[in-house]
Amino acid sequence: MKYLDEFRDGPLAGRLAGEIRATATRPWTLMEVCGGQTHSILRYGLHQLLPPGIELVHGPGCPVCVTPLELIDKALAIAARPGVIFCSFGDMLRVPGSGKDLFRVRAEGGDVRVVYSPLDAVKLAQRHPDREVVFFGIGFETTGPANAMAVRVAKQQEVRNFSMLVSQVLVPPAMEAVLAAPGNRVQAFLAAGHVCAVMGCDAYPPIAQRYRVPIVVTGFEPLDLLSGILRAVRQLERGEARVENAYERAVRWEGNPEARRVLAEVFEATDRSWRGIGVISHSGWRLTAAYREFDAELRFDVGHLQVRESPLCRSGEVLRGTLRPDHCPAFGRECTPRTPLGATMVSSEGACAAYYHYGHFVSAGSVAASH
Amino acid sequence: MEWTCPLPLRDYPTIVMGHGAGGQLSAELTEHLFLPAFRNPALEALTDAAVLPSLGGPLVFSTDAFVVRPLFFPGGSVGELAVNGTVNDLAMAGAIPLHLSAAFILEEGLPLETLGRIVARMAEAARRAGVHIVTGDTKVVERGHGDGCFIATTGVGVLRKGVELSPAAVRPGDVILCSGYVGDHGMAVMSVREGLEFETLIESDCQPLHTLAAAILEDPGPVRVLRDPTRGGLASALHEIARQSNVGLRVDETALPVRPEVRAACELLGLDPLHVANEGKLIAVVAPEAAEAALARMRRHPAGADAAIIGLATDAHPGVVAVRTAVSATRVLNMIFGEQLPRIC
Incomplete structure (x- = not known):
């Protein structure tokens, strides 16, 4: 497959890993920000190619994982209403709320549908003018443009029975939260390539300077990740803390101006609560005044919801990079993809799920035994 | 019709x-x-x-x-x-x-x-x-x-006379053969159900496998087990064999036959071809000395023309299926949980 196979080349990967080994003279801790990167690393076993001193910790960049429980409970309450068609990306259906997940709501009679694009939800609303169609608009800056576009189209075409439950979160404030947290071990970042493809790289030099960390914009294929790691290690060895773009085939410094324009029109910054982390100032988006009529939280009053987190789940520490998923006492025991206690065990981008699915042989025994 | x-x-x-x-x-x-x-x-x-x-x-x-x-x-x-x-x-x-x-x-x-x-x-x-x-x-x-x-x-x-198939017969060193391209059926159904359009039409591989099985079983002694990897894909079939035989299985991802259009669709949807359903493919576990001959018989049959050796049984990790990845590292292959491609068959 063009543009993919070239970046999965085994011998080239071996050569890059060799360069990393030759460059690293002491231990370094790197965080890959995005859950897609975490999955790629574990799926291809890239960590097995690195010298023992180079540790990868997994960042908070899994939108499904950081969506707060209260919002999931709201989604469940809205989805269970008669007359509502609740649309979501597939990942979100198995994420546990306080009591159940969207699959259960569907089994109990709720009309819950998986869509591949938020614009499909708008079309659905046009086909069903007698129903309220709600789209669960979760994600980082990457899903932002399509979600913004859906709301914009709904307004232009006067699709009044469409609304969006917005849970948009932003990467740079989360990176700062990781760096500012007590016990932080992260010395360099592999920044989320696709977020940068939309938003550009402007936000990162101040972070690199303030916290003295190299930030390397990195892609998702094995060679992308290895070259991102190599560049970060090179900077660390030289005592540098710059923003570098190792994903030039997708990322321009200024990002995608057209997407940014639509985003600025539809969304504005707001404080957001992150599951497992807490409230981070200016870390998310909500609809601007011009589009607020499409906000599902305002359209549906679901009353006060009592939120209940599993006391065993330590996904907050996993998301901040201070706990390795397989070091969690509940990992593979009380908590499996079949019976997830937290979202990090559900999403295809969640670090706990990635460890479970692709776990190295250290944990293979316990993985096999749990079936 | x-x-x-x-x-x-x-x-x-x-x-x-x-x-x-x-x-x-x-x-x-x-x-x-x-x-x-x-x-x-x-x-x-x-x-x-x-x-x-x-x-x-x-x-x-x-x-x-x-x-x-x-x-x-x-x-x-x-x-x-x-x-x-x-x-x-x-x-x-x-x-x-x-x-x-x-x-x-x-x-x-x-x-x-x-x-x-x-x-x-x-x-x-x-x-x-x-x-x-x-x-x-x-x-x-x-x-x-x-x-x-x-x-x-x-x-x-x-x-059939002389045939004794059982996962319990699988031994470390045995060879795993796959009769052709995997994932065609699941992606064919998914693409029409979800209205996804690709440049090439992906068609289901739905076909009977009894004559291909007969060709493999012409020399029945070295054939340990046959499975058709339907729902849950190759991953579920390999898991069944690994668990029932308590032998480890190791699959080489780069040896796995997957059509480019199916790979592309899987990339797009975030699916693993190893988890996608088939309706006209089989995997055979065969004693090492008979593997090449079995592969040749499969390839002479129209339903096995694209057959390939995809892996080995090993005593290194009993009951576990592992994949050797494109960068020569190893990961565990798990079964899918619950619904991935709802109701394909």
Whole structure:
């Protein structure tokens, strides 16, 4: 497959890993920000190619994982209403709320549908003018443009029975939260390539300077990740803390101006609560005044919801990079993809799920035994 | 496949509750729709049970139910699935498939023309697989209580002479063969169901595997086990073998035959081809000294033309399936949990 196979080349990967080994003279801790990167690393076993001193910790960049429980409970309450068609990306259906997940709501009679694009939800609303169609608009800056576009189209075409439950979160404030947290071990970042493809790289030099960390914009294929790691290690060895773009085939410094324009029109910054982390100032988006009529939280009053987190789940520490998923006492025991206690065990981008699915042989025994 | 509604059925262009009530409408449906398509001596008697000739060997017996949306998809329909699914279950056990039963659960309002086309495709699939549909049943459920047409088939066959297949026979060092491109069926159904368009049409691989199995079993001694990796894909089939044999299996991801268009679709949807359903592929675990010969026999057969050696059994990690990745690292291959491609077959 063009543009993919070239970046999965085994011998080239071996050569890059060799360069990393030759460059690293002491231990370094790197965080890959995005859950897609975490999955790629574990799926291809890239960590097995690195010298023992180079540790990868997994960042908070899994939108499904950081969506707060209260919002999931709201989604469940809205989805269970008669007359509502609740649309979501597939990942979100198995994420546990306080009591159940969207699959259960569907089994109990709720009309819950998986869509591949938020614009499909708008079309659905046009086909069903007698129903309220709600789209669960979760994600980082990457899903932002399509979600913004859906709301914009709904307004232009006067699709009044469409609304969006917005849970948009932003990467740079989360990176700062990781760096500012007590016990932080992260010395360099592999920044989320696709977020940068939309938003550009402007936000990162101040972070690199303030916290003295190299930030390397990195892609998702094995060679992308290895070259991102190599560049970060090179900077660390030289005592540098710059923003570098190792994903030039997708990322321009200024990002995608057209997407940014639509985003600025539809969304504005707001404080957001992150599951497992807490409230981070200016870390998310909500609809601007011009589009607020499409906000599902305002359209549906679901009353006060009592939120209940599993006391065993330590996904907050996993998301901040201070706990390795397989070091969690509940990992593979009380908590499996079949019976997830937290979202990090559900999403295809969640670090706990990635460890479970692709776990190295250290944990293979316990993985096999749990079936 | 064309289907013309026979005269006595034309008063009712769609299925009504009466078609399952056991009265005159039921009889007309059997006589004018099912019987002409499936015609064979055992069925012709139209009694409650078919009397079969003695089979002269151990019986192999299997059953399966088929629900798929949409009913017709590129490369097949629920009709072919219902025949080939049970034929292949028998074939994987080392049997010569012989007789099938077919039970239909129809939804009120299903166009008779749709049922006619499904039944015509079943009849053709049965001819191709060399089996007779010797008994059957029809029930009708109210509109909204079914998905058009559900089919359950049960099959009997006779075990081939000298064949003893069992996962318990798998030994470290044994070779894993795969009969061709994986993931075609799952992606074909998914692409029509979700309205995804790709440059190339992805067609289901739905086909009978009994003659391919026969070719592999020409030298039955070294063949440990045969499996058709349907729902859950190759991953589930390999897991079953690993767990039942308590031997580790190691698959080389770069050796796995996957069509470029299926790989592209999987990339797009975030799926692993190892988890996607097949309806016309098998995996064989064979003693190492016989693997090349088995591969050659598979490749001479049209259903195995793209066969490949994809991995080995090992004593390194009993009961666990591992994948060697493109960058020569190793990861554990897990089964999918719950719903990934809902209701493919």
